[in-house]
Amino acid sequence: MSAFLQATVYGLLQGGLLALVAVGFSLVWGVMNVVNLAHGSFVIMGAYLGWELQVHAGIDPLLGMFAAAAVMFVLGYAIQRWLINLVVNAPIFITLLLTFGLSLLIVQGMNIIFSANYRSISTGYASTSLSMGSVRVPLGRLIAFGIAVLVTVALVALVNRTRIGLAILATGMDRGAARLMGIPARHVYSLTFGLSAALAAIAGTMVGTVDTFSPAAAGSFTLLSFVIAVLGGLGNMYGALLGGLLIGLVESWAGLYLSGTWVNAMAFLVLVVVLVVRPSGLVGRAYYAARVEV
Amino acid sequence: MLEVSGASAGYGRVQVLWDIELRVDEREIVSLVGPNGAGKTTLLRVLSGMVPVSSGTVTFRGDLVNGRSVEQVVELGISHVPEGRRLFPGLSVRDNLRLGGWRGKHTDLEPVLELFPGLTTRLDQVAGSMSGGEQQMCAIARGLMSRPELMMIDELSLGLAPVVVDEIIERLPDIAASGTSVLLVEQDVDAALRVAARAYVLETGRIALSGKAQDLLTDQRVQESYLGLG
Numbered sequence: 001m002s003a004f005l006q007a008t009v010y011g012l013l014q015g016g017l018l019a020l021v022a023v024g025f026s027l028v029w030g031v032m033n034v035v036n037l038a039h040g041s042f043v044i045m046g047a048y049l050g051w052e053l054q055v056h057a058g059i060d061p062l063l064g065m066f067a068a069a070a071v072m073f074v075l076g077y078a079i080q081r082w083l084i085n086l087v088v089n090a091p092i093f094i095t096l097l098l099t100f101g102l103s104l105l106i107v108q109g110m111n112i113i114f115s116a117n118y119r120s121i122s123t124g125y126a127s128t129s130l131s132m133g134s135v136r137v138p139l140g141r142l143i144a145f146g147i148a149v150l151v152t153v154a155l156v157a158l159v160n161r162t163r164i165g166l167a168i169l170a171t172g173m174d175r176g177a178a179r180l181m182g183i184p185a186r187h188v189y190s191l192t193f194g195l196s197a198a199l200a201a202i203a204g205t206m207v208g209t210v211d212t213f214s215p216a217a218a219g220s221f222t223l224l225s226f227v228i229a230v231l232g233g234l235g236n237m238y239g240a241l242l243g244g245l246l247i248g249l250v251e252s253w254a255g256l257y258l259s260g261t262w263v264n265a266m267a268f269l270v271l272v273v274v275l276v277v278r279p280s281g282l283v284g285r286a287y288y289a290a291r292v293e294v
Numbered sequence: 295m296l297e298v299s300g301a302s303a304g305y306g307r308v309q310v311l312w313d314i315e316l317r318v319d320e321r322e323i324v325s326l327v328g329p330n331g332a333g334k335t336t337l338l339r340v341l342s343g344m345v346p347v348s349s350g351t352v353t354f355r356g357d358l359v360n361g362r363s364v365e366q367v368v369e370l371g372i373s374h375v376p377e378g379r380r381l382f383p384g385l386s387v388r389d390n391l392r393l394g395g396w397r398g399k400h401t402d403l404e405p406v407l408e409l410f411p412g413l414t415t416r417l418d419q420v421a422g423s424m425s426g427g428e429q430q431m432c433a434i435a436r437g438l439m440s441r442p443e444l445m446m447i448d449e450l451s452l453g454l455a456p457v458v459v460d461e462i463i464e465r466l467p468d469i470a471a472s473g474t475s476v477l478l479v480e481q482d483v484d485a486a487l488r489v490a491a492r493a494y495v496l497e498t499g500r501i502a503l504s505g506k507a508q509d510l511l512t513d514q515r516v517q518e519s520y521l522g523l524g
Contacts, residue, residue, distance in 0.1 A: 165397065180376060182368030182440065
């Protein structure tokens with residue numbers, strides 16, 4: 001029983017982090033209908049930025065993640081503005097190819113600059129644990145989980161409560177109509193992509209503090225983002241949070257009872273089951289159901 | 295105020311409009327009528343920057359409209375209520391109206407609610423769940439939120455019951471009187487000509503007839519082709 005409790009706590013903590021990895025991916029897909037296959041490489045870039053800042057400037061990752069987020073926001077904005085916007089009207093295969101190519105470029109670039117070795121951002125608190133009865137709660141993971149939830153809630157508030165957030169929603173629903181309101185769609189798209197990259201950077205820095213990372217992990221983060229975004233419901237931020245928690249729990253529980261490769265299979269089994277029962281994902285896609293393409 | 299002179303336009307190699315001459319003055323309602331496929335919607339798209347002209351010019355208060363992006367045309371004070379209304383279906387009426395006021399950050403809903411009091415009780419309702427007539431009112435109200443000097447309405451009556459169409463068209467003179475000229479594209483030629491001061495008849499991409507709406511109502515060609523009379 002205590003092993004199960006331990007796995008549950010660990011799964012929830014891991015799930016929060018996965019949600020943060022996926023939420024930006026889901027945002028971009030929901031708003032722009034772009035499946036960003038470079039998302040995982042943004043996560044890893046964020047991790048390296050956090051690592052560099054800590055190793056060379058002695059900046060704690062809890063502060064460094066903001067710097068990493070700022071850098072990735074600018075990069076993400078530029079990538080959308082001058083690259084993806086050029087093909088955003090093209091069939092989805094073109095954006096898939098473009099972001100896939102981008103991902104290869106970034107991953108190989110990181111291999112050259114940082115080598116393919118595993119690294120991690122070591123902090124004093126990452127290895128500390130809190131004890132709650134028989135359950136051990138690693139402090140580093142608890143902090144990462146807290147940040148993941150806070151950032152997701154902040155993102156929802158930004159999208160639902162602010163002027164620019166409303167513009168992002170509107171542009172996602174009907175870009176042509178949004179432009180007729182005077183909303184600069186290209187700028188809004190770039191902001192959205194920048195925001196997504198910034199979220200990936202925060203997620204990456206957090207991943208770096210609780211786990212090891214290397215450029216090769218980019219692909220698996222993209223895949224996880226994909227699963228979680230679809231599971232939760234496209235473009236729905238709370239859906240991504242829910243999906244992340246579910247995947248974290250399932251993988252953790254599966255790790256308790258099953259061996260090796262079966263653990264990975266469980267995440268996809270859950271995806272298949274949820275999609276059979278609720279094709280629009282856990283939270284649905286009501287906002288974007290009536291998307292109009294121009 | 296709006297001057298279109300010698301404008302031609304089309305999509306790619308397909309030319310849709312030839313040598314269009316059209317003018318809208320201040321506080322004026324002008325109707326643009328004609329059969330399906332005549333190019334009415336394309337003309338509005340030219341005026342709002344969605345479709346470029348291949349020759350000729352479009353000016354608004356002396357500023358050149360052609361060559362500007364859709365967003366920049368909104369800045370000039372031209373608002374376009376598109377065919378099919380194109381509300382943001384998942385957002386509330388309030389949010390739709392707020393988005394209409396994006397340019398110039400207008401957030402005061404009072405003036406448009408005065409014009410369409412029926413929307414007052416619908417503010418928190420999701421726009422996509424309203425009736426067609428309410429959606430059209432919301433679309434026009436949204437178009438007015440930016441306090442435009444010219445509003446273009448495409449197919450106001452599309453999919454609406456005649457009594458609802460009359461109710462909405464009755465509001466147009468108030469809109470014009472408050473300082474927003476209206477360029478109305480409409481299939482319901484009778485209603486369109488009754489509300490307008492002047493009108494243009496567009497046929498196969500060319501202005502076939504133009505003049506005072508009153509005169510066009512009694513014009514034999516218009517009566518035969520569009521009013522089912524004669």
